[in-house]
Amino acid sequence: MSVSDPTALTLRQAASAIAQGRLHAEALVDACYDRVERLQPTLNCFIRTAPDPARAKARAADMAVKAGRTTGPLHGVPLAHKDMFYRVGEICSCGSKIRADYVPDHTATVLKRLDVAGGIELGRLNMAEFAMGPTGHNDHFGRCRNPWNPEYITGGSSSGSGAAVAAGLVFGALGSDTGGSVRLPAAACGVVGIKPTLGRVSRYGTMPLSQSLDCVGVLARSVGDCARLLSVIAGADSNDGLASRHTVPDYERGLDQALDPRSLAGITVGVPDRYYYEGTDGEVAGLLAASRAIFEKRGAKIVDVPVGDHGAVNDLSNAILWPEGAALHLSSLRDRAHDYASQTRARLLVGLGVPATLYLEATRARTPLLEELLQRTFSKCDVLQVPVLKRPVPTAIETDVGGGAAMQEILGQIVANTRPFNYFGLPALSVPIGFTRNGLPQAMQLVARPFREDVLFRVGAAYEAAVGGFTARPPL
Amino acid sequence: MRDGIDAAALETVLASSGVKVTRQDVDAVARSLARIRDAAAALFPSPLLDETGERFFRLLEGDADEGAGR
Numbered sequence: 365m366s367v368s369d370p371t372a373l374t375l376r377q378a379a380s381a382i383a384q385g386r387l388h389a390e391a392l393v394d395a396c397y398d399r400v401e402r403l404q405p406t407l408n409c410f411i412r413t414a415p416d417p418a419r420a421k422a423r424a425a426d427m428a429v430k431a432g433r434t435t436g437p438l439h440g441v442p443l444a445h446k447d448m449f450y451r452v453g454e455i456c457s458c459g460s461k462i463r464a465d466y467v468p469d470h471t472a473t474v475l476k477r478l479d480v481a482g483g484i485e486l487g488r489l490n491m492a493e494f495a496m497g498p499t500g501h502n503d504h505f506g507r508c509r510n511p512w513n514p515e516y517i518t519g520g521s522s523s524g525s526g527a528a529v530a531a532g533l534v535f536g537a538l539g540s541d542t543g544g545s546v547r548l549p550a551a552a553c554g555v556v557g558i559k560p561t562l563g564r565v566s567r568y569g570t571m572p573l574s575q576s577l578d579c580v581g582v583l584a585r586s587v588g589d590c591a592r593l594l595s596v597i598a599g600a601d602s603n604d605g606l607a608s609r610h611t612v613p614d615y616e617r618g619l620d621q622a623l624d625p626r627s628l629a630g631i632t633v634g635v636p637d638r639y640y641y642e643g644t645d646g647e648v649a650g651l652l653a654a655s656r657a658i659f660e661k662r663g664a665k666i667v668d669v670p671v672g673d674h675g676a677v678n679d680l681s682n683a684i685l686w687p688e689g690a691a692l693h694l695s696s697l698r699d700r701a702h703d704y705a706s707q708t709r710a711r712l713l714v715g716l717g718v719p720a721t722l723y724l725e726a727t728r729a730r731t732p733l734l735e736e737l738l739q740r741t742f743s744k745c746d747v748l749q750v751p752v753l754k755r756p757v758p759t760a761i762e763t764d765v766g767g768g769a770a771m772q773e774i775l776g777q778i779v780a781n782t783r784p785f786n787y788f789g790l791p792a793l794s795v796p797i798g799f800t801r802n803g804l805p806q807a808m809q810l811v812a813r814p815f816r817e818d819v820l821f822r823v824g825a826a827y828e829a830a831v832g833g834f835t836a837r838p839p840l
Numbered sequence: 841m842r843d844g845i846d847a848a849a850l851e852t853v854l855a856s857s858g859v860k861v862t863r864q865d866v867d868a869v870a871r872s873l874a875r876i877r878d879a880a881a882a883l884f885p886s887p888l889l890d891e892t893g894e895r896f897f898r899l900l901e902g903d904a905d906e907g908a909g910r
Contacts, residue, residue, distance in 0.1 A: 562900060576893075606897075610904055672883075679879035682872060697859045710868055716857045717850055717869040722880060728891040729883055731899055738903060789900050815904035 371395050372837065375441055375535035375589035376616075382440040385429055389422040389440030389484065396442045396486060400533050403840055407509050409528040411447045411457060413487035418442070421484045437592055439482030445538040446522045447488035448495060448571035449475050458571045459491040459521075461504045461703045462696050472569030473604065474538060474580055474597045481596045486534055489524025493708045495540055495573050496689070497521050498548050498778045499763045503705040507760060510553060511838035512804050516757050519552035519778075521545040525583045526553035530838055536584040536593050542573045542685065544752075544782025546581035547794040547809060551752035554796045554805030554834065556590050556824065557583040561815050562789035563608040565594075566601035574688040575606070576727060577681070577786040585834060587622075587795065587824040591615035594817060608815070615821050622825035629663035631823060634745030636671040640781055644754040647800045652751055655797045655808050658830045659749075659823070669744045672736055674784045678776075681787040683718050683726035690715025734788050738813065747823050748811040750781050752794050757804035785811055793820040795827060796834050842867055843874035 370378065370392050381387035397415055404410055425440035448458045450468035457463050478485075490508040492501065500508045500523030508523035510516040511531040518527045522539030526549025529537050539546040541559035550557025558581050565580040572578060582593040595615045601607040621627050633656065635641070641649065656666050690697070690712045696704070697712060704712070741748065754777070763774055785792045793810045800806055812819045828834060841847065850873070851866045861869075 561904075563897065608901060610901060676879035676882040679875045680883055683876045683880065686872075694857065694859070698857075701860060710865070713854065713859070713861065713865055714869050714872040716854050716859060717873050718876065722876065724893075725880060725884060726876075727893045727896075730893070730896045731891055733883065734896065734899055738899075789896070813903055814900040 371399055371532040373535075374586045375438075375584050376586070376592060378535055379438060379441050382425065382429065383434050389425040390419060392440065393418055393422040393442050393484060393486070396533055399531065400486070403531055403533065406514055406840075407511060407527050407531055408506050409490055409508055409524040409531065409533060410444070411459075411488045411490055411505055411524070412455070414485065418484050418486050425482065425484065434482065436481035437596060438478060441483055441536070442486050442534050443478060443483045443536050444486045444489050444524075444528055444534045445475070446491045446525050446540060448491060448540060449538055450569040450571075451475055456488075456571070457505075459493045459495070459502055459505060462700055464504075468569070470569055473566040473601045475569070477597050489528055489537060491523055492521035492545075493705050494693070495521040495542060495545055495571065496708050496711055498544055498775055499760070500549070501707075501760070501764065510757070510804065511840055512554065513802075515759050516802070516804055517552060517760050517763055519548035519550075519757070522549050522583065526550055526555060526557070529553070529555045529583050529585060531840055532837065536582060536589055539581050539583055540570060540573070541579045541581045541786065542577045543681065543786050544779045546583060547752050547782050547792060547807075548778065550583050550794040551796075551807035552757045552805065554836070554838075555583050555585050556587050556796070556834070557581060557794040558590050558594060558817065558820065559785070559792045560594060560598065560817055561608070561791045563606055564598050564791070564815065564817065566599070566604040566607040568601055568603035568607075572692060574685045576684050576688060579786070587793075587821055587828050588616060588619050590793070591619060591821045610815050613818050615818055619821060619825045622822070622829040626663040627826040627829070628659055628823065631664045631747070632745040633659050633664050633666050633823070634669035634741060634748045635666065636741070636748060636750060637668050638671060639674045640671070640750035644751055645756060648751055648753070648755060648806055651797045651800070651806050652749070652808055655827060656749065658827055662826050662830055664823075667745060669741045669748070671741050672733065677733065677784045677787050678780055680726050680729070681783050682714060683722050684787070686711060686715030687718045687723045688715070730787060730789070737788060742813050746812065746819055750809050750811070752781060752807045752809045753778065754781060756800040756802050756806070781809065790814060791817045791820055793824050795824045842870040844877070845870040845873050
């Protein structure tokens, strides 16, 4: 393994090199900061950096290796996170003006778990204001730009997470996903991203948007890297009553078998018979078809499967998301309305108009609708495959619509294929599948039954192995 | 009326929250509510008298437990 450019390694390769003493954590942190310094003016990924504590931790990590001790599976690995995960005593802006000086009094469980595993946090990443917005625009901190072409959107709301990982500034990043906010930036920036099952990861110490839909997820440059990060952060938490007690498997176990040419024997991939592919751009559809041909070569069976009216599910999720968000923001909407971006405010106002009975109906309807999906659809397949985006990644100008009448239409198109799986609470993995003619990445979304992230990683890793890994780097 | 929503009534509801809204805000919210209403009509064929939100979480966990035997 070459470590001539250590920022080009995957997270797992970097962790191994550090643990074996072939790469110093401090040198790796320095290399990452060099890239941050060079690329921040172009990409605007970071809201703030913390070089001194990061370098101190890296030196400690190197000393531990020298002494024959390692602290965990992320020992010495540079990470950075969306600026909505609380760390006691440190500003957490949530991408907003309203929380520009907010200093939490507690630390997120996910950050504690990453710390224990040995990860080194380089700083805080850009995001949509209060995690509302699927494009990467931010009126307060400036737009985060796509490493493949700065004129294009990064996707959001975890915009900095997608761009920083793709640009090789860090090896992995936390994001949050309430309607697609991990999967969309992963797809638009050409990295892997997972939204786990609702409840799989503790949300203690993370900025809430919608308790019924919010998930903490991760972005990294390979399927195995995401598997490692999820293994570290998933699991029960006494500080979060809604975090599942379901056993966390070692998601990396068995991923080596992805290299087997028949690694998907026994797996059935379902292609929904309606909604998700309707209106999909021809170029995108072609990339998805090519990825299914790879699945078949690896031994998977491809079948068409029935799904319900998921277009209506997409719209209905607004009856949960916005009332829950508006309730959290009510005080600030009254007193500091001018400190919200127009688009953020406009979306929250929808929540004030949803009748309580409709909110409750939408919440209760999740059970029969999920039952139907499990019985009708997942009885016929192990994973669903759908596009993340139905069209090539748009430019920033195309999506710069403010809070006016066009906003809901354009933003609705972007989240059309991601939001239903937040409503259902199901795990979903975004995996790169190539590039469209505009030079921007495209991705497939793999979806599984509850708590079957292991199946998603198995299928994603098999695809990744078949195409020789996601080795292309943005022209930076 | 806006998209079948009584805009004046909606404006009253929004204003009762204590948040200042404009007519443009009300129109935008009415459009969104109309879509949500249509979705609900398509997805709620019958009353769900015995359905509770809690059962959704049990279904998620229960499906995973059953998965071991699938």
